Amino acid sequence: MKSVLVTGYRAHELGIYDQKHKGIPYIRKAIESRLVPLIEDGLEWIVTPGQYGVDLWACEVAIELKRQYPQLKLSILTAYMNPEEKWKEEKQNYYRNIVAQVDYYGIVSKQPYQGVWQLTARDELLLRRTDGILLFYDEDAGEASPKYMKERAFKRHEEDGYLFMTITAEDVQAMADEESRDVYE
Secondary structure (H helix, E strand, O other): EEEEEEEEHHHHHOOOOOOOOHHHHHHHHHHHHOOOOOHHOOOOOEEEEOOHHHHHHHHHHHHHHHHOOOOOEEEEEEEEOOOOOOHHHHHHHHHHHHHHHOOOOEEEEOOOOOOOHHHHHHHHHHHOOOOOEEEEOOHOOOOHHHHHHHHHHHHHHHHOOEEEEEEEEHHHHHHHHHHHHHHHH
16 A cells, blocks of 8 residues: 555544643554554555644654654645635644645645535545545544545445545544553553
């Protein structure tokens, strides 16, 4: 596998409203635990849509992993121009810092946000250009933005063997439990 799409919940869908939230390190560890075996198996590109939440935490993980795996490359492919422009300044700075460290930054629709069609076009391109997906999604959590990506990616998995991997809330909790066990041992 040459490339994997990493995406999932937006931060607010997880009840996370700033970068100091205690759950973020565990989400990042869960992402890393799935990516490292892929990288060691020859993964070359980690690709995200770059939305605030799992996408950008995956970028942080990839940036750290590039130190150990210098052949690894990171890409953000956004749906439209300046997706961060309406965010609070702190989030804009965080986003722009990550963008400055990616190997490729692309924009599907070189216009500001105009409609859902831009997101659909981005998602279709991401699924076409990657060999698999690592999706943070929890069936029990109810309706949320990753549901549509899950449906499209799973359909592709059934049609042509597109790699389909998920991270659930239980996986993240297991990372937190493991760390708390390590503290007490």
